[in-house]
Amino acid sequence: MSDHLEKRQAPINIDPEKFKQAGHYLVDKIAELLESLPDRSLTQGESPSEIKRILGQGLVPQQGEDVNKLIETTTELLLNHSLFNGHPKFLGYITSSPAPIGMLAELLASAVNPNVGAWLLSPVATEIELQTVGWISEMIGYNSNCGGVLVSGGNMANFVGFLTGLHEKAGLLIREEGMQPAPQRGLCIYASAETHTWIQKAAAFFGIGTNSICWIPTDDNMQMDISLLRQQIEKDKAENLKPIMVIGTAGSVSTGVVDRLDTLANFCQENSLWFHVDGAYGAFAAMLDEQKEVFKGMSNADSIALDPHKWLYAPLEAGCALVRDRKKLAKTFSFHPEYYKFAEVKGEPTISMVDFGLQNSRGFRALKVWLAIKQVGLNGYKKMIAGDIELAKYMFDLIDNHEDFEAKNQNLSITTFRYLPSNLKSDADKKTDLLNSLNRELLTTLQEGGEAFVSNAVIDGNYYLRACIVNFRTTKKDIRELVRIIEDIGSFTRQKI
Ligand SMILES: *Cc1c(COP(=O)(O)O)cnc(C)c1O
Numbered sequence: 172m173s174d175h176l177e178k179r180q181a182p183i184n185i186d187p188e189k190f191k192q193a194g195h196y197l198v199d200k201i202a203e204l205l206e207s208l209p210d211r212s213l214t215q216g217e218s219p220s221e222i223k224r225i226l227g228q229g230l231v232p233q234q235g236e237d238v239n240k241l242i243e244t245t246t247e248l249l250l251n252h253s254l255f256n257g258h259p260k261f262l263g264y265i266t267s268s269p270a271p272i273g274m275l276a277e278l279l280a281s282a283v284n285p286n287v288g289a290w291l292l293s294p295v296a297t298e299i300e301l302q303t304v305g306w307i308s309e310m311i312g313y314n315s316n317c318g319g320v321l322v323s324g325g326n327m328a329n330f331v332g333f334l335t336g337l338h339e340k341a342g343l344l345i346r347e348e349g350m351q352p353a354p355q356r357g358l359c360i361y362a363s364a365e366t367h368t369w370i371q372k373a374a375a376f377f378g379i380g381t382n383s384i385c386w387i388p389t390d391d392n393m394q395m396d397i398s399l400l401r402q403q404i405e406k407d408k409a410e411n412l413k414p415i416m417v418i419g420t421a422g423s424v425s426t427g428v429v430d431r432l433d434t435l436a437n438f439c440q441e442n443s444l445w446f447h448v449d450g451a452y453g454a455f456a457a458m459l460d461e462q463k464e465v466f467k468g469m470s471n472a473d474s475i476a477l478d479p480h481k482w483l484y485a486p487l488e489a490g491c492a493l494v495r496d497r498k499k500l501a502k503t504f505s506f507h508p509e510y511y512k513f514a515e516v517k518g519e520p521t522i523s524m525v526d527f528g529l530q531n532s533r534g535f536r537a538l539k540v541w542l543a544i545k546q547v548g549l550n551g552y553k554k555m556i557a558g559d560i561e562l563a564k565y566m567f568d569l570i571d572n573h574e575d576f577e578a579k580n581q582n583l584s585i586t587t588f589r590y591l592p593s594n595l596k597s598d599a600d601k602k603t604d605l606l607n608s609l610n611r612e613l614l615t616t617l618q619e620g621g622e623a624f625v626s627n628a629v630i631d632g633n634y635y636l637r638a639c640i641v642n643f644r645t646t647k648k649d650i651r652e653l654v655r656i657i658e659d660i661g662s663f664t665r666q667k668i
Contacts, residue, residue: 185238193242200246205271213261214254216619222252259649260623262638265452269486272546276539287533290521297524300537306544307477307491311457312470318497320527321536324490325451325478326369331492331528332474333373336445338503340415350378357412361385363395365423367449393428416445421469422453425628427582429453433468448472453583455482456556479540481641482556489536501526559584559640566638566650575658579630584640587628590661607634613664623653
């Protein structure tokens, strides 16, 4: 008989004293980590087999282990074998240094564990998420009455905007009939060649197929060529195809370029096209007065994707989708079976986040974003984002004045460049292969070395290095040291190949 169920001691429970011990130990270790970040190796550069060996390859454990010991050994494991994107010299991809308040927020959020799918199950948490979405919209100057939802990242946020646009503009009863009826064959989506790869996943998995994407070339500024867009759409209409959506990018992933959003927004309005802006990386820079011109027109987008886990420095994961007309968002995502008919609370209607996106049960990712906004305020964010952009310019100038580098371009907080020794400068065009492999090898050595981290971009067929600063810990000194580290590795690599 199950007598132990009369007074239950579930093995997963932790008694309060033990919980405190483990928690205090962990918080102490995290504080030490944060303090020591600048002096730590950014990564150990270990191979998959080395890491597998450290983990041990046993079968699923039959018996449990002591909690305190587990927390200790796992803390050691992670602190000694991770890549730290919080390191001040981590400038790779678009991954920010995590805000410490976000770490505390995650602990608190998981302790309360609200299910932010339904208001009834998450009263404060839902209201915090709604407020966070409203603040994000206000920060970038978007419609204060828009609909919005927090999601796991930029891809998911783009999917939400994409799906809403598809349902609004396809002219089909997609919810009822799917993509089955014949006319959908001609649906066309327009995106510049610089658009992030999320658009391919969206087209592939939401039923219209990647052939529906019409790639519009970019001009000399790497912005979507709008005259080519116009021509293409005229041509497609003449062939009885059905243009439905244009994707603008507010901060391209490889070079940080912002499309001419104002012209695109007007063009879409005139032609009844859905205008979605992918601002996963760049949109938060719209809060800066000095960037207002660059982002002009973004406020007229039908939907915008943003990433608080990029330029709001939230720990992973936090993306955000905004849709100008809240009703259209709900029209796309809301279903109300009997078991999800949420009652009013004390006679007031409630909003349930399950109506605004793909997820059902939802975590409380809003808390870390909300707390960080409250901690630093709009002014704090302006200062940090402007600082990141200034550092990218500083880096560009340093490199531009260095005889063994070529500075390629700088937009928002991204700087692209390559190692180009002075004696190769005159005939760099003829030495493309050599320079590409020199820089490729340099980057591998840098990334495995653990002193600093940048990633790469391919521009006009050439291989460039790329620093993206979404890191409130980075200083000018870090940038100077980074350039020196790359110079050293460059001259060493050059002798090798
Ligand atoms: C990062 C990024 C994405 C993807 O966002 P995730 O958060 O990685 O899912 C999409 N578009 C752009 C422009 C990005 O910078």
